[in-house]
Amino acid sequence: VQLQASGGGLVQAGGSLSLSCVVSGRTVNTLNMGWFRQAPGKEREFVGAIRWSGSNTGAADSVKGRFTISRSVAKNTIYLEMSSLKPEDTAVYYCAADSRRSVAVTLARSYDDWGPGTQVTVSS
Numbered sequence: 001v002q003l004q005a006s007g008g009g010l011v012q013a014g015g016s017l018s019l020s021c022v023v024s025g026r027t028v029n030t031l032n033m034g035w036f037r038q039a040p041g042k043e044r045e046f047v048g049a050i051r052w053s054g055s056n057t058g059a060a061d062s063v064k065g066r067f068t069i070s071r072s073v074a075k076n077t078i079y080l081e082m083s084s085l086k087p088e089d090t091a092v093y094y095c096a097a098d099s100r101r102s103v104a105v106t107l108a109r110s111y112d113d114w115g116p117g118t119q120v121t122v123s124s
Helices: none
Strands: 002-006 009-012 017-024 032-038 045-050 067-072 077-082 091-098 118-123
Touching: 002 091, 017 032, 017 091, 017 118, 032 077, 045 067, 045 077, 077 091
Parallel strands: 009 118
Antiparallel strands: 002 017, 017 077, 032 045, 032 091, 067 077, 091 118
């Protein structure tokens, strides 16, 4: 599975940004798909996931109510809609695919394939 995320950039606090992750090699309705982020000097952090069935697992507490994950089966793409952005949301954002459809969707080790990441910077 190959993944390519895009849509990152620089945004002011309180603003919005949308990320996309185009998937090739498998269809998104056969994969668990996750979004993770990693800030400098910090461990990779789960953001949210959407299961192969289309059910959304819910976002991490740190982004709940501000970030939304969705997908388009027709476009074989998953999305991360981010609003009310804060400086602490600054990180490299990664999409990831789990072909084994693990139960533990919040764990990075459940995912087999990762995109190269896209930088999101939120200025105060």
